[in-house]
Amino acid sequence: MNTLSTQQGVIRTALGRMFVSPMAGIVNILVIGIALSLPAGMYVLLKNAQGLVAQLSGSPQISLFLAMDATPYSEEQIRRQLNDHQNIKSVEFISRTDALNTLSEETGLTDVIAGLDKNPLPDAFVISPRTSNAKQLDELRNELQKIQGVELAQLDSAWAYKLEAFVEFAHIAVLVLASLLSLGLIAITFNTIRLQIVTQRDEIQVAKLIGATDAFIRRPFLYFGAIQGLLGGIAAWLIILSSLQLLKQPLANLSQLYASNFALEPLSAGDSASLLLFSLYLGWLGAWLSVARHLSLIESR
Amino acid sequence: MITFDQVSKRYPGGIDVLKNVSFELAKGEMAYLSGHSGAGKSTLLKLIAAIERPNSGTVLVNNQNVSKLKSDALPYLRRNFGLIFQDHKLLFDRNVFDNVLLPLQICGFEYKESAKRVRAALDKVGLLGREKSNPIALSGGEQQRLCIARAIVNRPSILLADEPTGNLDAEYAEEIMNIFNSFHQVGVTLLISTHDAALLRETNLRIIELKQGAIQPHSRYAADLHETEDA
Incomplete structure (x- = not known):
């Protein structure tokens, strides 16, 4: 029953709903992207700072x-x-x-x-x-x-150890920020899906009357949430990439003044994949919560 | 095929819509469900499709007790039915073709096979030329026929129609009854609710008459109905 072509159909449906109001969709993706890029960008900077600390305090004297x-x-x-x-x-x-x-x-x-x-x-x-x-x-x-x-x-290297302690502190701060903004992302998706369910009310009712399972009705909404989350993740990734590109030259100048050849490391492939998967999952979760909450309110009459 | 045994239905805070209703509809039978509006016709049809649940009594469809069915089994029960709604329940965000496609999508049919079936159903109701139109552009009679196409595309064994000729003039109504008759001939079980006196007067089919939620015992045939109508 869940053949490839029906899966493609569901993805088409979900994307179609996204392009019903393209401006709203783009704004949503941008908001998610910015919300994700803040903690992820700080994480990149922190990881670089950690590398610097390790380099400096590697052989204490x-x-x-x-x-x-x-x-x-x-x-x-x-x-x-x-x-x-x-x-x-x-x-x-x-x-x-x-x-x-x-x-x-x-x-x-x-x-x-x-x-x-x-x-x-x-x-x-x-x-x-x-x-x-x-x-x-x-x-x-x-x-x-x-x-x-x-x-x-x-x-x-006393100062390097102080920096290390500070980096550790900042790490926790980033985690807190990331958790809060993740909740925000879930909330955004939750609300988007709620609005969609309201506009799709007729379709949902008719589909239920002619034998649609809950899973069938849920699926396009879940796909929508996941796709929107993924696109938000891609937006965040692009924001981080371009910000690092902007920082690159000033930082090279600065590090030259300190006779160091320190250069910013961009997001690794693994970290990029984690970011995208995480945003996809958050979008899916927000959609799932919203569907679970709102779909039962639409009973077939 | 469909059996009602002592079925009563009362909406919360309301009066009894159905009172101890018992009847049986054989496989392949076509019958009318008549009565004034408010007599409980729509509720009776809803009980068959498990859109509503009875307060007491049992509703059997294919020897399955519909009122005891778990909610995750309901979709599979409903796929046995073709439902034709009084208000059509068409979707105006898609064209005629996609409206008829929906039941097949729900059942997970391949697109190619689905497209064939959709065209066959539209051909049957005479809407093949309008597949790209939005249903809003169709006349009342055409919308009703579109609703029928959607109900039959899944080749259901039971058709339930709620006032299918309700707002149509006699010519359109006859067209639709001809479509129903053709399904009857290929063995589909049909239950058609109507308060259209002209339609009931002409028919030789069995008539189940509801009056204030109860079946009128003497009104099994058209001739009996005329007496009660006149009374």
Whole structure:
């Protein structure tokens, strides 16, 4: 009974109803598209931010600046302590003279530095810890800070961890937003289908009188909801794509200023498919709820 | 084919529309259902198609108890019937062809086979040339014939017609009765409700007369009807 040709007929019916009032249909699709593109677009940005954080905090380092009056003896003692520490992978010593040379080479401030009557930089150890867990890193830093002769222990990627925490927070915010807007999408479809059922009232009544099953009557409405949801999803996808295209150049300029080659990743194929399937499902669900609610009100007389 | 046994129907808050109605319609029989408007003719037809349910008594169609049927079995019961409505119930958002196509779509027929059947049905009622027209452009008689085409396209075994000649002049009415007679000849069971006295006077068919919701025991034949009409 559910042959391919009848399925095609149902899809034709559903599309036909969409084009009865094309303007209203387009507005609906646009509203759904915008509602979906907000959380989906934010999700794309967040995913990029996460990638950036991972890149930056991938190899955390702790810088250990020694007191200015540290003697070679205390430096040697500290080095031994660090080498023996089980949470430390490797230790690199940067003497104050090396540091000053590097600074003058990299910044081109040779004249200024030559003019200094004494070296303002301290001796330093750069430590690569074994862990990359934010809490353990913080504990390690506190421990190193207590070593005698250490002026300052600084976790280099601390800001990256703060960003990571923020990204996590934003993730939940996006989820809340997505849930709310999904409900909105269901409501839009619910209402569209309700209006359709009202206008199709005669057809539904006659069809019931001449032996139509509920499934037969329900089907075009469900297809309509699903197709409208899918088209809304496609609209959202296009909105995100064009927005990212707009952001691309300014972001490249910005990232160049920070000597990074960070580029925005667009929606992956998997994410695109999820977006389209999700919008299709939401449209179908809205239609289903509406049909379940309103169809029983039209009883054959 | 159709059996009513002690059937009563009362609408909520209203009077009894049908009171202890019992009758039997044999397979292939054609009969009139007569009576003044408000006598319960439409309600009786609705009970057969399970559009309404009786308050008491049983309605049997093909030995199936219609009043006990579950709602998801109703569509399949109704496919046995061709229903011809007093108000036609045509759909004005589609052309004549698509109106007749609807029952076949509901039953899931292939389009090619459906198109053949639709044209055959339209030919039968003399509307083959109007298949592209909107039903709103048809005259009252043509609309009635379109309604008949839709009722017969599914080749039902039972035709139920509610006042099919109600608003038509004698010439159109005769045309429609000729169509019904041709179905009777090929073995379709027909029950036709009417209050058209001229039609009833001429017929040799059985007449079931309803008066205030009850069947008049002595009015099985046309001759009897004249007496009650005159009274």
